[in-house]
Amino acid sequence: MNKPVEAHPFLDPRELVVDQPQDGTFLVSRRLFNEAELFELEMKYIFENTWIFLCHEGQVPNPGDFFTTEMGRQPVVITRGKDGQVHGFVNACAHRGATLCRTRKGNQQFLTCPYHGWVYDTAGKNVDIKDHASGAYPPAFEQQSHDLKAIPKLAVYRGLVFGSLNPDVPTLAEHLGGAAKAIDFVMDQSESPLEVLRGWSTYTHRGNWKLQPENGIDGYHFTAVHANYVGVMKRDAERRAQKAAAAGGVQRSFGGDSLLQMKSGWYDYGRGHTLMWGSFGQPQNRPVWDRREQIAQRHGAAHAEWVVGRLRNLLIFPNLLLMDHAATQIRVIKPVSVDFTKVESFALAAREDSPDARTRRIRQFEDFYNATGLATPDDLTTFEACHDGLQGRLVPWQLGYDRGFAQVRAGGDEESAAVGMDAHMSGPDFQDEVLLHGQYREWLRLLAPVLAD
Ligand code: FES
Ligand SMILES: [Fe+2]
CATH class of the missing domain: 2.102.10.10 (Rieske [2Fe-2S] iron-sulphur domain)
Incomplete structure (x- = not known):
């Protein structure tokens, strides 16, 4: 075994993540969410060792x-x-x-x-x-x-500042790979750099930090955890349909959309970076809608469709979630300890937003992303429920990574090909769970110095 000598014994990777695509098995140990020793290794080999x-x-x-x-x-x-x-x-x-x-x-x-x-x-x-x-x-x-x-x-x-405490890392472009194109989809909603709106939201929750990147690209939880949000948006859309302009308030981007009937999918770009995406039923309600023609002229119709017509949650492993649907959010994951996590949330906006579009953007940011909104509190309750449940270590393995296994594609698909976006793997449904594999594969790759051969 040709490994550097560490103060701790090498970990057996077979006890942490079982990744056997040949027989359809992907398991994650509950130890990853519970063990303080693993948290220390994550700080050293992930957060203080890569971009x-x-x-x-x-x-x-x-x-x-x-x-x-x-x-x-x-x-x-x-x-x-x-x-x-x-x-x-x-x-x-x-x-x-x-x-x-x-x-x-x-x-x-x-x-x-x-x-x-x-x-x-x-x-x-x-x-x-x-x-x-x-x-x-x-x-x-x-x-x-x-x-x-x-x-x-x-x-x-594209305005996102990254750093690595380890000088011996690939270039940022190599690190981001195909995910750079997904960042472009967010940033190209404006001709000039997006602005960060004043103020931010900070919240904490009991639970391991890895609950955040999992949840951020987990389409499967949406209709369960966010049923309240979906219900409120739907009732608002129905009220508007009846009263038209007299309905008052701010028109939301979501409304009568039936999210699960829309075209969707995901891409795994390698190094843990992953995108889940879906089509908007009513893109005309998005703040970016007014600029769709200029965006198409500048970047082409296929690229403009990605910018204007699609929602996206992009994980740049390990600590950034770029979320671009009801509004545009930078969410930063900050591990505090093995069982406590801090999250910071910033709103991005286009300088060209009309006053109406800006108002809609901010209201929708508050609706969904704010700690006082209609969605984030439900997620926070869920993180703490997971944290409590994960103490049940009599059950060694999580089983939450199997949906979509039979429809994984190697490489990209026709949607990514249309904009020249590279991907290692892709799938046709944002409720698939196989898009969560990438972050655990990267976790294993970065912890390799302490894993037994
Ligand atoms: S000047 Fe003494 S610690 Fe900074
Ligand atoms: Fe959620």
Whole structure:
């Protein structure tokens, strides 16, 4: 066995995920949701070892802007330098490690450490050591770098800022693969970069972080968990049909749509990135509808159909869900501990939105995505129910990954071919569960250094 020596014994992968496509078996152990040791390994080998999502460029629009977040267990700060470039650093002073930026966001031309007053510019360079001249420092100190530690890899795609604490990773383009095209479908609803609307929603729930990427692309739960949401939207549409313009309020994108009768599907792009999609029954109610002709002129009819006529939930493993249906959401998954998870939710909007379209976008964001909405509270209740149920370890394996097994296709399909989108696998129904396999395959791949051969 040619593996690096670790302080812990190698894990037996057969006890964690059973992936045997040849006989139609895919099982996930409940240990993945319960064991603190596995959580520590996930932080080290996933969140602190590969590309993860950090923020949207629109959250640091001006020179001097900063935005604080975490990469696994490590605090980081993203800045916009005087040069207009996005930079990223460990948010800890080089001197004695105090956090530098202590608010979620702000604007400073220089970052001054509140502890002993060392000062850095927004590109991370140390520009002042307080009372340096009288400090009687040894030569070895003078020869060391006093700058902030830069995030080793930082790259931006369509406004989305990603970073990796491990410098030895493929390029972001290689990492995203075919999923980049699915990001384009979200971003191309506007000719200019989408803007991040002010404010955000943060919520926490008991339960392991992996409940989030699973649920984010789980079409099968929609009509059960979100029956209330579907019912309210349906009644609103019926009321409008009877009263027409006198109905008042904001016209929603969903209404009399029968989601399960619409064309749908999914793509597995590799590295855990996965898209579930469906057609809108009434795309004319979407905020982007007014720009459909310009989008078709710019990108072609097939691409425009993906942008305007289809809803999508895109998982960029491990911590980003881009959701684009009733409104457009960036959802960031932040593992806190093996049994506690934080989620942050930001709204994206097109600068060209008419006042009506903007109002509809915001109302629909509140309807579905907000922690006070009609959908997210039902999901949160479900996460905690799963967490409690998963303590029943007398049942070792989850059985929730089999729907759609018999209709998996290798590669893409005619819909992806129409826009030149690469995919490793695809399927024709967004209620399929086989689209969840990719994230566990990537989980296994990243944990390979601690798995027995
Ligand atoms: S810890 Fe920052 S100046 Fe001392
Ligand atoms: Fe949900």
